[in-house]
Structures are given as C-alpha cells and as structure tokens.
Amino acid sequence: MFDFYDFMAGSRVEVHYIQNETKRQYLIRQSLQLKKWALLGGLIYYILSTIADFRFPPAVYQQTIPARLFLVLVPLMFITWTYWRKDKFDYTFNLGLLLYLGIASGLVHGFVYYTVIMSGGFFPKVGMAMLLLYSCLLLGLPILFGAICAVVLIVTAAVVYYLTSMPVINIALLTAFYTLFSVCCLIANKVCYFILKENYQLVQKIYHISIYDELTQVFNRRYFVENLHRIYHQAKREQSMLSIVTIDLDNFKLLNDTYGHVAGDDALVKISTIIKKYCKRPLDFVARTGGDEFAVLLYGSNQSHIEGICKSILSDIKSLSIQSSDDGKIISASIGVASTDFKGSVYDIEELIHNSDVAAYQSKKNGKNRFTVFNSES
Numbered sequence: 001m002f003d004f005y006d007f008m009a010g011s012r013v014e015v016h017y018i019q020n021e022t023k024r025q026y027l028i029r030q031s032l033q034l035k036k037w038a039l040l041g042g043l044i045y046y047i048l049s050t051i052a053d054f055r056f057p058p059a060v061y062q063q064t065i066p067a068r069l070f071l072v073l074v075p076l077m078f079i080t081w082t083y084w085r086k087d088k089f090d091y092t093f094n095l096g097l098l099l100y101l102g103i104a105s106g107l108v109h110g111f112v113y114y115t116v117i118m119s120g121g122f123f124p125k126v127g128m129a130m131l132l133l134y135s136c137l138l139l140g141l142p143i144l145f146g147a148i149c150a151v152v153l154i155v156t157a158a159v160v161y162y163l164t165s166m167p168v169i170n171i172a173l174l175t176a177f178y179t180l181f182s183v184c185c186l187i188a189n190k191v192c193y194f195i196l197k198e199n200y201q202l203v204q205k206i207y208h209i210s211i212y213d214e215l216t217q218v219f220n221r222r223y224f225v226e227n228l229h230r231i232y233h234q235a236k237r238e239q240s241m242l243s244i245v246t247i248d249l250d251n252f253k254l255l256n257d258t259y260g261h262v263a264g265d266d267a268l269v270k271i272s273t274i275i276k277k278y279c280k281r282p283l284d285f286v287a288r289t290g291g292d293e294f295a296v297l298l299y300g301s302n303q304s305h306i307e308g309i310c311k312s313i314l315s316d317i318k319s320l321s322i323q324s325s326d327d328g329k330i331i332s333a334s335i336g337v338a339s340t341d342f343k344g345s346v347y348d349i350e351e352l353i354h355n356s357d358v359a360a361y362q363s364k365k366n367g368k369n370r371f372t373v374f375n376s377e378s
C-alpha cells in the first residue's frame with residue numbers, strides 16, 4: 001500500500017493560485033510587468049520633454065506648463081505609481097485613466113505645438129518624447145482602446161497642423177507616418193497578447209497534467225494530499241465531519257498477469273468511473289493514490305451515508321464482473337474508512353490517512369470485498 005508519510009513529509013505542496021485564476025486575471029497579471037515598464041519609460045520621457053519646454057520664451061511655457069503638469073504629468077505619475085504598487089491596483093479604474101492619458105497627452109501636445117508655433121518659436125513636428133510616450137501608452141492599453149487613442153491622437157495632430165497653416169502635403173505625410181507608427185505599436189501590443197495567451201494555455205495544460213492521473217482522469221495523489229490539507233483546515237474551522245475512504249483493489253496483480261496491462265488499465269478506468277459517481281458534493285473528490293488504490297475524501301457526510309457509499313462501490317465493482325483469472329476470480333475491493341469530527345475523535349491529517357489505510361488492510365485480512373470503519377479500540 002502507498003505510504004503517505006514519506007510523501008507528505010517532503011512535499012507540503014502549496015495550492016497553486018493558477019487553479020482559481022481566470023484567463024482574464026492571468027493576462028492582467030502577466031501584462032502588468034510589461035505595462036509598468038512601458039509607463040515608467042513614458043513618465044521619464046514626459047518629464048524630460050516638460051523640462052525642455054523651458055527653451056521656449058517665458059510667455060509660452062507659462063501657458064503650456066500648467067496643462068502639461070496637471071492634465072498629463074500628475075495623472076501619469078499616479079498611474080505609474082499604481083502599476084508599480086500592485087496592492088493599489090484597480091484594473092477598471094486604471095484602464096479608464098490610461099485611455100484618458102493617451103487622449104490628454106495628444107491634445108496637450110497639440111496645444112503646446114500650436115502655442116509655440118503661433119508665438120513664432122520652433123517645435124519639432126515629430127517630437128521624440130511624444131513618440132515614446134505614445135508608444136508606451138499604446139502598449140499599455142488593450143488593443144481596442146489603443147486603436148481609439150491612436151485615432152484621436154492622429155486627428156488632433158492633423159487639425160493642429162492645419163490650424164498652424166502647415167502645407168497639406170506635409171500634413172498628409174505626417175499623418176501617414178503617425179498611422180504607420182500606431183499600426184506598429186498596435187501590432188506589438190497584439191503580439192504580446194498572443195504570447196501571453198499561449199503561455200496561459202501552456203500553464204493550464206501543465207497544471208492539468210500535474211494534478212490529474214493520466215489514465216483514469218481522476219486527481220493524482222499529489223493533488224489529493226495538497227487538497228486534503230486545505231479541506232482539513234476548513235472542516236476543522238467548521239467542525240464538520242471529514243472522512244477518507246481508501247479503496248484498494250483485490251486480485252489486481254492477477255488480472256495484469258493473466259490478461260495483460262491493457263486489460264488492467266481498462267479495469268482501472270471503469271472502476272474510477274464508478275467511484276466518481278459517489279463523489280457528488282462540492283468538496284468531495286476522488287484520487288488515484290497508487291497503482292490499484294483510490295482515495296475518496298468525503299466532507300460533512302455522516303456514518304450511515306459513508307457506509308451506504310462503501311456498500312454501493314463494492315456492489316458496483318462486483319457487478320462489473322471483471323475476471324482476474326481463468327478460474328473465475330473477479331476483481332473486488334477492500335475498503336477502509338477513517339473519519340474525524342473535530343469534537344469527539346480528533347485526528348490530524350497523517351493519522352487520518354494512516355487510519356484509513358489500517359482499516360483497508362483489515363478488510364484485506366478479513367477476506368477482501370468488504371469495508372471496515374476504523375475504530376481506535378479494535
């Protein structure tokens with residue numbers, strides 16, 4: 001029989017958060033890394049470009065600095081801070097703020113450009129800082145919001161250029177340039193999304209493999225132990241009955257030796273389907289804990305319900321009539337049950353597992369095809 005002691009001593013496995021995470025949550029969590037760096041880059045460049053405004057005559061920067069400061073810089077600093085301080089993160093709120101920032105930075109940039117040109121100053125048509133901020137914001141936004149933002153920015157730039165009497169051909173060339181640049185940013189955005197999505201699918205697949213038994217598709221023993229710890233503490237808090245039912249098949253080696261491993265595998269699949277049928281409550285679950293051994297965890301079941309389940313499993317397995325040898329022996333099961341109600345009989349997890357193993361062993365010793373409820377006095 002499989003020894004849980006060894007296994008549990010070395011592997012107190014944490015319940016992985018991926019287990020309860022939706023695809024959306026995963027994508028948000030992963031993309032935070034990319035976005036927080038993109039926003040930091042955008043912030044640094046925006047600060048530099050704001051400082052560079054001092055090259056303009058005082059009348060110009062007196063007009064432009066407040067708009068830059070309050071409409072873009074402060075919100076940008078705030079959002080960058082929230083992306084870096086994950087505990088303060090509110091995805092929906094930040095998304096709205098990001099969209100606002102994308103649009104506001106474009107409008108303010110248009111305003112700065114217009115003010116400088118109208119006062120006779122020089123302002124580069126394609127500002128490097130603006131482009132970097134622009135790309136950072138487009139990388140930070142979901143694709144649809146990024147596209148909306150890009151359209152607003154491009155249209156704003158074209159209108160401002162028109163108002164400053166730029167020749168139409170130049171406006172057309174700059175608009176084409178901005179459009180190309182936006183498309184590149186949005187493609188980069190989409191590629192990142194696809195990479196993250198593929199990673200998510202891969203992680204899910206690996207997670208599935210790590211918790212399920214490949215043959216029977218019930219949980220494996222690693223997951224059984226991991227989940228048992230979690231449910232044990234819940235049962236303790238709620239003072240609920242927690243039971244482990246160990247099901248060890250009889251004459252299974254004989255079946256393998258007589259009819260081969262494929263027949264053995266087929267029997268394991270059929271028997272696991274039967275056992276699964278009796279795990280109906282949300283916290284009940286079944287795992288294959290050894291070659292021909294299964295364990296069932298029952299939460300909040302009373303003794304008569306558990307005994308009813310044991311009887312049904314025994315009779316269902318028997319009625320499969322799986323021959324283990326030519327002399328008519330058929331596959332049956334030896335079952336052991338151990339429970340704790342956290343009031344009268346209090347056992348820790350190791351004791352509970354050990355007790356159900358001892359009870360299953362009793363069933364074997366007493367002639368197989370039966371169940372035994374662990375009793376500390378016997």
Ligand SMILES: Nc1nc2c(ncn2[C@@H]2O[C@H](COP(=O)(O)OP(=O)(O)OP(=O)(O)O)[C@@H](O)[C@H]2O)c(=O)[nH]1
Binds near residue numbers: 215264265
């Ligand atoms: N077909 C198949 N056999 C397996 C698998 N894993 C383990 N086994 C076999 O299961 C058998 C278990 O042997 P035992 O524990 O001695 O079981 P048993 O013959 O039922 O003996 P008793 O429990 O005393 O009735 C071994 O022959 C293993 O090779 C598997 O995935 N598929």
